[in-house]
Amino acid sequence: MSHWITLPKIEGVASRQAHADLPPESYERELGKEGFYGPSTQMYHRHPPTGWSDVQGPLRPRAFDTTQLEANQTSPWNAFRLLSNPHLQFRLWKTDSSMDHLVRNADGDELLFIHQGSGDLYCDYGHLAFREGDYILLPRGTLWRVEIENPLCMLLLEATADSYQLPDKGIVGNHAVFDPAVLDTPAIDEKFLAQQTESEWRVVVKRRGALSTIIYPFNPLDAVGWHGTLLPVRLNWRDIRPVMSHRYHIPPSAHTTFAASRFVVCTFCPRPIESDPGALKVPFFHNNDDYDEVIFYHQGEFFSRDNIHPGMMTLHPSGITHGPHPKAFEAGKKALRKETNEVAVMVDARDALEVAEFPPGVEWTGYVDSWK
Numbered sequence: 001m002s003h004w005i006t007l008p009k010i011e012g013v014a015s016r017q018a019h020a021d022l023p024p025e026s027y028e029r030e031l032g033k034e035g036f037y038g039p040s041t042q043m044y045h046r047h048p049p050t051g052w053s054d055v056q057g058p059l060r061p062r063a064f065d066t067t068q069l070e071a072n073q074t075s076p077w078n079a080f081r082l083l084s085n086p087h088l089q090f091r092l093w094k095t096d097s098s099m100d101h102l103v104r105n106a107d108g109d110e111l112l113f114i115h116q117g118s119g120d121l122y123c124d125y126g127h128l129a130f131r132e133g134d135y136i137l138l139p140r141g142t143l144w145r146v147e148i149e150n151p152l153c154m155l156l157l158e159a160t161a162d163s164y165q166l167p168d169k170g171i172v173g174n175h176a177v178f179d180p181a182v183l184d185t186p187a188i189d190e191k192f193l194a195q196q197t198e199s200e201w202r203v204v205v206k207r208r209g210a211l212s213t214i215i216y217p218f219n220p221l222d223a224v225g226w227h228g229t230l231l232p233v234r235l236n237w238r239d240i241r242p243v244m245s246h247r248y249h250i251p252p253s254a255h256t257t258f259a260a261s262r263f264v265v266c267t268f269c270p271r272p273i274e275s276d277p278g279a280l281k282v283p284f285f286h287n288n289d290d291y292d293e294v295i296f297y298h299q300g301e302f303f304s305r306d307n308i309h310p311g312m313m314t315l316h317p318s319g320i321t322h323g324p325h326p327k328a329f330e331a332g333k334k335a336l337r338k339e340t341n342e343v344a345v346m347v348d349a350r351d352a353l354e355v356a357e358f359p360p361g362v363e364w365t366g367y368v369d370s371w372k
Contacts (some may be wrong), residue, residue, distance in 0.1 A: 004039045018042045019249045021278040029321060030286040035346050036253035049285040049321045050369045059320040061368035066092050067311040068362045076103055077204060077211060079156055083294060085351040087262040089158035096151040104143045106207040108160040111258060112136040113343055115298060117152035122195055122221055125231055126186030135235045137164055142232060143220060155296060159260040167256040178240050183233040196222050240269050247276040262348040269341055285323035291346040292318050292353050300341040314368050318349035322369050
């Protein structure tokens with residue numbers, strides 16, 4: 001058994017409380033282990049920690065405008081891969097047509113996030129309607145397809161060779177953030193039974209990144225019932241009730257929605273901003289050197305940085321300080337309501353994220369984190 005070295009010390013001019021009552025004319029920077037989950041230290045600087053004049057090399061924070069990806073893919077296996085490493089495949093799927101085949105991911109659990117659109121999902125377990133803002137968690141090996149009601153744009157986050165679980169909610173209890181009772185499951189209803197035909201169906205299975213096709217002379221979504229504890233679930237961000245404090249800026253770890261072994265998925269929902277005069281009201285500067293951070297901007301006003309609109313994605317690599325833009329920092333001194341709605345992925349940086357070859361116009365190489 002091993003333990004972190006934790007000697008609580010204060011050196012020089014410092015705040016008594018992290019993220020509150022900063023020394024005059026100072027900027028706080030957090031250095032932490034294991035993302036925002038391990039031990040940490042708060043540094044107090046004379047200048048903004050992201051006040052660099054230039055950044056060269058792979059640590060340059062980057063932004064991507066996924067609304068410029070025009071592809072209309074007929075299958076999730078044609079979805080545009082945005083980022084990846086051995087533990088995560090982060091893809092974007094845009095389509096306006098219903099699937100004419102079934103798919104099965106044999107490489108890992110699949111988490112779908114519906115950025116735009118609505119429709120119906122049919123899987124081994126039954127029928128599940130979906131709409132904008134839904135997460136749908138599909139256990140590894142689940143057979144599924146979607147029928148589109150409105151044009152669809154969704155994120156697909158594969159936990160490669162891994163499983164999604166719910167985070168430990170600690171002393172706030174099992175009903176905090178969202179009550180598991182709000183998780184919806186597929187139903188063997190009339191719609192599901194009506195699609196059980198004797199016509200030929202094609203199943204495309206992904207295993208070790210390669211595709212295989214299986215032909216059935218009938219629809220293999222032919223279940224008549226089931227029982228058990230392994231099943232898909234649906235959660236809409238509107239059912240998330242974030243942990244808040246009017247006196248203290250809550251770190252991203254408190255907004256974790258799903259957790260895999262080597263990354264977590266967080267959801268930052270609209271909420272009142274901190275009202276205590278001494279509390280930080282925007283994300284604090286931080287060196288999250290054990291995690292790469294990815295943010296997908298779903299909707300709302302993104303008060304932490306400029307030039308961001310829904311459908312954009314930013315990458316904040318480990319090894320360089322992250323933090324808010326100056327306008328956000330100044331606006332954060334006022335008691336405003338936080339309207340942003342972001343899906344964030346924090347990835348174990350032992351395996352850095354590989355960025356896709358984006359078409360021209362998608363990547364913005366400006367100063368994503370810079371104090372400019």
